[in-house]
Amino acid sequence: MLTDSEDLGTLSALGAPDPPLLGEGGEARVYALGHRQVLRLMRPGASLTQQRVRAELLAEIAAGRGAIAFATPEVERLVEIDGRVAVIERRLPGIPFSQALSEAQGAERQQLLLSYLEAASQIGDIAIKRDFFGDLGSERAIRRPSYRDYLQARLEMTRSLPGPLSHLPITDLDGIPDCSSGAFVHFDLFPGNVLVEAGRVSAVIDFGATSMIADRRLDCWSAVAYLDAELSPEANLEDRALALHWLEQRGFGAEFAAAKRWIASYWCFAFDDPKVSAWCTRVLAP
Known part of the structure; x- marks a missing residue:
C-alpha cells in the first residue's frame, strides 16, 4: 500500500x-x-x-x-x-473488532460482541486514581472536584467551540446519575479500537486523548452507543439488540438514553468526521 x-x-x-x-x-x-x-x-x-x-x-x-x-x-x-x-x-495481537464484525456469523459473532462489551466493563478495573474528575490526556484538560461539575463543564466547553455542531450539546444533566468514586474511563472504546483474536478481545488500543476519571459505566454506555449505524456500519440490528440487553442485565439500561446524549454532546467538537457528525446530529436532534 x-x-x-x-x-x-x-x-x-x-x-x-x-x-x-x-x-x-x-x-x-x-x-x-x-x-x-x-x-x-x-x-x-x-x-x-x-x-x-x-x-x-x-x-x-x-x-x-x-x-x-x-x-x-x-x-x-x-x-x-x-x-x-x-x-x-x-505491536499487539489481533484484528480490529470492526473487521471481525464484517465477517463473523452466528455463535462466533455473539461471542465476539459479548467479549467486546465485557472488555468495556473491565476498563474501570485498571488501577489509575486521581483526586479529581476529568480529563487525563487532553491538551485542554477539564478537571473538577465533583463528577457532575465535570460533566457540566465539558458541555459548556463544547458549546463554546466554533463549528456547525456547537448548538447541539445538551444543556442539563437530567437523567444522568451522579458518581462519588471516579474510575479510569477510556471513552473511545468503539469497535475500531478493540482487537480480537481466537473469539475474544486480545487488546484495547488508542488510550489517551479521551481518557478520563469518571463514572466507569461511561465505557459500557459508550461501547453500546458506538454500535450505532453511523459509527459501526458492520454492526446489525441483532448486535445492537444484544448490546442493549447486556446493559439491561447489568442494571445500566435505565440511564442509557440520557448518558448517550451526553456522550454525543462530548463528540460535537469532531464535526470534521462525517460519521461522527451524522451520529451527533441524529442523537441530539430536538
Missing part, C-alpha cells in the same frame, strides 16, 4: 521507507514495523510533549492492568523528525 507523500521523508529517516499501513485516524497513521512493533506517525502539528504525557499514561495503564486478560499499548520510543512526532510501540 502506498504511503502518503507527507510521511515518506520521516519513514525513510526512521529506516522504514515502505512499511505496511495498518490504519489511520484523526491523530495519526499507524504502520507495521515488522511483527513486533508499530509506528504511530502523528499528523503534522502534533506535540511531542503531549505524546510524552500519553506514553506515561500508557505505562501507568500497563502497570495497573492487574489480572485483566487483554493487552494495552506500551511506548518503546519517541522521536521527532523534521517536526513530525513518531511513536514506536509494541
Whole structure:
C-alpha cells in the first residue's frame, strides 16, 4: 500500500521507507514495523510533549492492568523528525473488532460482541486514581472536584467551540446519575479500537486523548452507543439488540438514553468526521 507523500521523508529517516499501513485516524497513521512493533506517525502539528504525557499514561495503564486478560499499548520510543512526532510501540495481537464484525456469523459473532462489551466493563478495573474528575490526556484538560461539575463543564466547553455542531450539546444533566468514586474511563472504546483474536478481545488500543476519571459505566454506555449505524456500519440490528440487553442485565439500561446524549454532546467538537457528525446530529436532534 502506498504511503502518503507527507510521511515518506520521516519513514525513510526512521529506516522504514515502505512499511505496511495498518490504519489511520484523526491523530495519526499507524504502520507495521515488522511483527513486533508499530509506528504511530502523528499528523503534522502534533506535540511531542503531549505524546510524552500519553506514553506515561500508557505505562501507568500497563502497570495497573492487574489480572485483566487483554493487552494495552506500551511506548518503546519517541522521536521527532523534521517536526513530525513518531511513536514506536509494541505491536499487539489481533484484528480490529470492526473487521471481525464484517465477517463473523452466528455463535462466533455473539461471542465476539459479548467479549467486546465485557472488555468495556473491565476498563474501570485498571488501577489509575486521581483526586479529581476529568480529563487525563487532553491538551485542554477539564478537571473538577465533583463528577457532575465535570460533566457540566465539558458541555459548556463544547458549546463554546466554533463549528456547525456547537448548538447541539445538551444543556442539563437530567437523567444522568451522579458518581462519588471516579474510575479510569477510556471513552473511545468503539469497535475500531478493540482487537480480537481466537473469539475474544486480545487488546484495547488508542488510550489517551479521551481518557478520563469518571463514572466507569461511561465505557459500557459508550461501547453500546458506538454500535450505532453511523459509527459501526458492520454492526446489525441483532448486535445492537444484544448490546442493549447486556446493559439491561447489568442494571445500566435505565440511564442509557440520557448518558448517550451526553456522550454525543462530548463528540460535537469532531464535526470534521462525517460519521461522527451524522451520529451527533441524529442523537441530539430536538
